[in-house]
Amino acid sequence: MLEPVHISLKKREEEKKRQEQRIQFAMRQGTQPNNTTASDSVTFQNGHHTSMVDALKEVRKNKSTIPDGLYIRPENHR
DSSP states (O other), X not given: OOOOHHHHHHHHHHHHHHHHHHXXXXXXXXXXXXXXXXXXXXXHXXXXXXXXXXXXXXXXXXXXXXXXXXXXXXXXXX
């Protein structure tokens, strides 16, 4: 189906504007220093590891388990 000329021109202009914005954004990103994340740091990894170990120790203090009859299972559900 044919579009009116003014609509197709407007779409082309919008696409050109978006392309220019993408280029400008990429240029800004390229000038910034190297991007690193917190997980790249050894101190972060060690801190995370120790906090997870501490959390597991806290959870494992309680030795109780969930009773077998607590949940509805297919074999005892009618």
